[in-house]
Amino acid sequence: MASPRRPTYTSRGGSGSGTGAPVKEPDVISASKSAPDAAAPASGRKKAKGSGRRSGDSNPAAGDNVLAFPEPKGRRLKRNILITACVTLAVVAGLLAAAVFSPVLAVTTVSVSGTKLLTPEQVQTALKPLQGKPLPQVSNDDVSRLLGPLVQVKSVTTEARPPSELVVKIRERVPVALVKQGAQYQLVDVDGVQLAAITDPESVSLPVIDGGAGAIGKDLFQATAAVLGALPPEVLAKLSNASAQSVDAVELKLIDGQTVVWGNAGERELKARVLEALLKVPADPKNPVRVYDVSVPRHPVTR
Helix, strand or coil: CCEEEEEEEECCCCCCCCCCCCCCCCCCCCCCCCCCCCCCCHHHHHHHHHHHHHHCCCCCCCHHHHHCCCCCCCHHHHHHHHHHHHHHHHHHHHHHHHHHHHHHHEEEEEEEEEECCCHHHHHHHHHHHHCCCCCHHHHCCCCHHHHHCCCCCCEEEEEEEEEEEEEEEEEEECCCCEEEEEEEEECCCCCCCEEEEEHHHHHHHCEEEECHHHHHHHHHHHHHHHHHHHCHHHHHHHCCCCCCCCCCCEEEEECCCCCEEEEECHHHHHHHHHHHHHHHHCCCCCCCCCEEEEEEEECCCCC
């Protein structure tokens, strides 16, 4: 019997030759393949089935053999953290935007402290353009710019107190002398900035520089002002006037008539401490001190 895996040929013509043998027609061939022999070994069938999958034949049930691995725990945790962070940032950004632009936090009250030469009302008037502006939008630079015309202000710090209060702390320039200008006297600081005008010099315990910066020269004025700026308030209150023949010959007069030979502006902090200590020494009626010489502060002289 012929093998079921071999094709058989049939003739489509007549009987052909007299021998009755089939005539092969090479142009028209039909082939058939029967199912595998049921008696074939099971191992053979398994091998054929396995080889069929390896060759890439489509298999409807192939999807049942694909394993679905779970997502790694670390990757899932990172994704959750990233999502949470994005949501948190979005919420914070929204809150910040609401705080910066919300009219609920608009400035309605300006509290002022630290003023002596100025009044709180003068500062509040200068800061009036800030009324209605949200507190988070108000900076030290904004306040300093508005207070620029007030020469008495040396520096300023601000503090926001929600919902609507702006606290302004003023640091004023410190007057160290009076400069006589005609019938008036100008309060000046160590930089020569004119802070205020007064008509009664007795109302202020500060030394007088006759003629001011214009009369004694800019360099001499600055040297004298630098010396006065180094003195503690207790000593400054005992001075009557200050003068300078040159930048190396600054002299001070006390209200008791004594003279302080200061010299130049060098080592002025040490000279100020030495002078303060000398003035605390009890006076001797038999040998009153007329001159305190601190021009060489490590070797002071009284006479």
